[in-house]
Amino acid sequence: MSAPSDRRPIVVGVEDDPTGRAALAWAADEAARRHVPLRPVRAEGVPTRGDRGLKVPPSWEEWNTELHGTGKQLLTEVADFVTARHPEVVVDMMLAEGDPVWVLSEESTRATCVVLGSRHLSRTEAAFGSQSVALPLISRAHCPVVVVPDAEHTVQEPGFYVVGVDGSEHSAVAVDLAFEEAALRGAQLRALYVWQPGPLRIFDEYEAQQECRRLLSETVAGRQDRYPDVELRLELVVGHPVEALADASAQALGLVVGTRGRGGFAGMLLGSVSQGVLRYARCPVTVVPSERT
Secondary structure (H helix, E strand, C coil), X not given: CCCCCCCCCEEEECCCCCCCCHHHHHXXXXXXXXXXXXXXXXXXXXXXXXXXXXXXXXXXXXXXXXXXXXXXXXXXXXXHHHHHXXXXXXXXXXXXXXXXXXXXXHHHHHCCEEEEEHHHCCCCCCCCCCCCCHHHHXXXXXXXXXXXXXXXXXXXXXXXXXXEECXXXXXXXXXXXXXXXXXXXXXXXXXXXXXXXXXXXXXXHHHHHHHHHHHHHHHHCCHHHHCCCCCEEEEEEECCHHHHHHHHCCXXXXXXXXXXXXXXXXXXXXXXXHHHHHHHCCCCEEEECCCCC
């Protein structure tokens, strides 16, 4: 993300459901931890006939008035929640008209990170339909995107972060952020290389696994010098990347992955691995773009 002294805000997408406070709480805690402002953003698109059933769609003026009325009320409730949790955090609310993906991607150019609740993945059981915000935002964001699950999960003590590593430049950027997050929380860091054997085992698996261990070591090399208080564990896991990372997330403080990778993480941005990790991880998932602004 950014250094703790950086004043770029934590941006959090505000949902309709007033009980969906997991993402907001995570974002408020992160803003307090990093000593940066928090920017709750409420964005709505233009209404369609489907928004009102058989009713005639409202005029632009009617919709705009309703947007500002309900939106301001929702943001006021959000500000009260944050102030009660962290009185020291500066809250800079934003009410926007437009597609949430576009609005949040614009905000990402000057943000430390953008935080979303897991409802932004999809409102239906069908995976990642047209109402999804997280996946299209991840493909456009200029900063890390954090997806926070609604359900609470048990965190192991001492706390730890998990980062997926495959030796690529993208995963190296994810490792940088994972060290940063672990250091801010006084947590351990588990760096996982997930090796998935091919369908034809015609090569020496031991040699292949040794190569994976080499890439894992090289990717994290030198970073412990910057974060000497972070206890690092290097782990080679054999299996499917989604299953391995989801299992590792069960009692973690957070999971960090890059947007694209190679080997077991190929197609990380829009492929089955990214969708699977975002759907099945049981802790907040941070997806890091290859170039952090």
